[in-house]
Amino acid sequence: MSHHKQPGTEWADRHRQALTTRHTHEDVLTDRQFELLLEACSALPAPLDFEARFICLIAGRLGLRAGEIAHFQTAWVNWNRRTIRIPQHEPCQCGYCRRQAKQETTHNDDLSTTEALTSRWHPKTVASARLIPFDLSLRLELCVERFANRYDAFPRSRSTINRRVQAAADEANLSGRVYPHCLRATAASYHAYKGVAPVPLQALMGWSDLATA
Ligand SMILES: [Zn+2]
Known part of the structure; x- marks a missing residue:
């Protein structure tokens, strides 16, 4: 059987590939699960409570990767424009x-x-350098402000970030399916559901490839 690659099939191929390779898609949290996760953060002993909450919010609503959170600098925040700049x-x-x-x-x-x-x-790719508005909700805005105030004491390590997310997930009884990358996928799904179009979503998430959107 000869296979003629038509321009029209290219999209379908990429779409099929995206569907079969994005395993984290299955682990996207529902709004309810995400709220339960945030609620569980508050039940952790201080200062883990705040650390877990900051990590879950910034990953699960703004889509930051664990590596980006671990290297977060307060200098990345523009307080006037309410944006976070992920640098190159x-x-x-x-x-x-x-x-x-x-x-x-x-x-x-x-x-x-x-x-x-x-x-x-x-960051992971060139496209990952991006500008992220953090005033999408008052909850997020306040959390970023609190983070800046407590910045010096914040544990900036990849493994700590994984552990905080795991602790919150265990506390919320969501264990087994919650890890930093699934929070990033949760953010993408949240914004897509809210009606953010593929191109702005790509810019927000820092995807190199529009097919991911
Ligand atoms: Zn480093």
Whole structure:
């Protein structure tokens, strides 16, 4: 059987691929589950309560990745415009960045770990550098303000972020299906449901490919 690739089938192929590769899609939280998760954050002992709430809100409503939350700087916040700017580069030598830099050298013989580390931290892709409005709700706005006030004490590590989300999920009895990336998928689904069109949604989420939207 000959297979002629028509321009019209390209979209269908990509769509099919997106449907079969996006496993996190199944783990999107409903509004009710998300509220239960936030409620559960408050039941955690301080300061885990606030930390978990900030992480869940900023991942589950603004779509930030765990790596972006771990490297969050208050300088990314524009208080006048109420936006968060995810930069292309943020100088960092944390354990996670050092491991990532080392891993990069295993794929490239000409690259030293020191050189690889100079580009760390950077977000997942070029498209990930983006501007995110955080005044979408009063709840989010206040949470970002509180975070800025408590910034110095906030644990900025990838593994802590995973643990806080897990603690909130356990407390809410949602365990097994809640992790930072599924919160990001929850944010995307929330905004799509609210009627945000694919192109602005792509900009908000920092997707390289419009097919994801
Ligand atoms: Zn780092």
